[in-house]
Amino acid sequence: MPEPVIAVDHLSRSFGDKQALSDVSLAVTPGCVFGLVGENGAGKSTLIKHLLGLWRPQTGTVRLFGLDPVADPVAVLGRIGYLSEEPDLPGWMQVWELLRYTQAFYPKWDTTYAERLREQFGLDPNARIKTLSKGQRARLGLIAAEAHRPELLILDEPSSGLDPIVRRDILEAIIRTVTDQGRTVIFSSHLLDEVERVSDHLAMLHRGALRFCAPLDDIKARHRRIVLHFERPQQDPPNVSGAIRVAGTGREWTVICDAGKIHPAAMARHLGAAVVDDTTASLDEIFVAHASN
Amino acid sequence: MTLRLNPASGTPLYVQLVERLKHSIATGAIKAGEQLPSVRKMAEDLLINPNTVIRAYRDLEGEGIVELRHGSGVFVQQSVEARADVMRKAEPIMRSALDRLESLDLTEDDVRRLMENELALRRDAQRRKRRA
Numbered sequence: 001m002p003e004p005v006i007a008v009d010h011l012s013r014s015f016g017d018k019q020a021l022s023d024v025s026l027a028v029t030p031g032c033v034f035g036l037v038g039e040n041g042a043g044k045s046t047l048i049k050h051l052l053g054l055w056r057p058q059t060g061t062v063r064l065f066g067l068d069p070v071a072d073p074v075a076v077l078g079r080i081g082y083l084s085e086e087p088d089l090p091g092w093m094q095v096w097e098l099l100r101y102t103q104a105f106y107p108k109w110d111t112t113y114a115e116r117l118r119e120q121f122g123l124d125p126n127a128r129i130k131t132l133s134k135g136q137r138a139r140l141g142l143i144a145a146e147a148h149r150p151e152l153l154i155l156d157e158p159s160s161g162l163d164p165i166v167r168r169d170i171l172e173a174i175i176r177t178v179t180d181q182g183r184t185v186i187f188s189s190h191l192l193d194e195v196e197r198v199s200d201h202l203a204m205l206h207r208g209a210l211r212f213c214a215p216l217d218d219i220k221a222r223h224r225r226i227v228l229h230f231e232r233p234q235q236d237p238p239n240v241s242g243a244i245r246v247a248g249t250g251r252e253w254t255v256i257c258d259a260g261k262i263h264p265a266a267m268a269r270h271l272g273a274a275v276v277d278d279t280t281a282s283l284d285e286i287f288v289a290h291a292s293n
Numbered sequence: 294m295t296l297r298l299n300p301a302s303g304t305p306l307y308v309q310l311v312e313r314l315k316h317s318i319a320t321g322a323i324k325a326g327e328q329l330p331s332v333r334k335m336a337e338d339l340l341i342n343p344n345t346v347i348r349a350y351r352d353l354e355g356e357g358i359v360e361l362r363h364g365s366g367v368f369v370q371q372s373v374e375a376r377a378d379v380m381r382k383a384e385p386i387m388r389s390a391l392d393r394l395e396s397l398d399l400t401e402d403d404v405r406r407l408m409e410n411e412l413a414l415r416r417d418a419q420r421r422k423r424r425a
Contacts, residue, residue, distance in 0.1 A: 175333075179336060193300055197341045198341065
């Protein structure tokens with residue numbers, strides 16, 4: 001098993017009263033697309049900031065390429081490309097200036113690649129960044145993150161509020177990265193459709209804790225959506241032990257559960273209901289189910 | 294190739310891709326001996342993880358529909374009959390049958406059940422004929 005690109009071990013951090021991260025452990029293998037989902041405030045950005053060495057762990061360890069990003073920022077950051085929602089680019093700089101400025105930090109910067117992307121994205125080299133649209137700024141941020149072909153691309157909700165064409169550019173960059181000699185991507189997103197398309201591995205944070213962390217295929221195989229029909233309308237949600245979420249009204253109730261833990265027919269018999277539907281839960285349903293707990 | 298894959302449907306993405314490619318090959322849209330797009334190109338065009346494409350290609354290889362030639366790419370087997378003409382004739386027949394059933398207000402499940410029932414009856418009839 002190759003050494004993980006990212007190894008987070010029992011990471012915890014609180015800010016005053018708020019427990020932002022609670023005993024989070026995960027490992028990202030080289031060459032994979034690692035998706036990170038969770039509600040706003042679940043801890044995704046906080047986790048990413050720890051990866052970048054911006055926060056020191058209160059408990060636990062964070063290692064990138066086997067190095068501590070807090071102790072060894074230059075060594076780690078030189079091998080990373082980072083893009084966040086609303087990239088913080090100096091408004092007064094022109095596009096070409098920003099690229100030239102960024103290039104200085106990365107010995108592996110590929111000017112031909114950067115130029116090809118700039119042209120493909122239709123960015124006027126002389127335009128001042130403050131005159132660029134949100135989507136154009138995201139594209140520029142993407143070039144800055146990508147042009148040195150980093151071993152690890154870290155994207156923190158890069159697609160938020162962007163039109164489908166820019167989102168497509170970002171997804172393409174993600175795919176290009178992993179097909180390119182097994183470079184690695186970790187990206188956090190609200191857009192489950194995109195996460196589902198490109199992720200190999202998926203982790204969900206909820207209130208600072210890891211709800212699940214597994215290959216995407218396993219997560220989808222594990223979660224089932226079972227619809228129950230009761231003869232008599234139920235006032236309260238039926239008590240299904242081991243269910244992740246039970247929702248509905250009256251006669252029809254939907255159970256999202258771990259496929260290994262619940263036997264639909266037995267459960268239905270026990271409750272005096274009939275199984276009307278038994279399918280794989282969509283990622284959306286899985287997410288909502290875990291987030292509601 | 295304009296293939297639209299739906300990650301949210303119950304069917305895994307790689308299965309959807311396998312089905313679409315099989316259909317394209319069966320109708321002759323992709324010809325026998327033709328090269329399929331590289332894993333990378335396919336993944337970038339469809340905006341899906343390259344492992345999904347690899348899995349689909351391996352599945353097709355397992356079924357003898359394509360050949361993975363190391364260093365060259367993925368090719369549709371020469372031996373695959375492009376039953377294009379037959380498929381092209383069959384499509385409108387299927388379409389008009391479904392239109393007529395739809396006008397009877399049948400659901401998709403009803404139609405599927407009807408079809409499977411009919412196919413099962415035919416299978417039984419053939420088996421009886423062979424034994425006779």
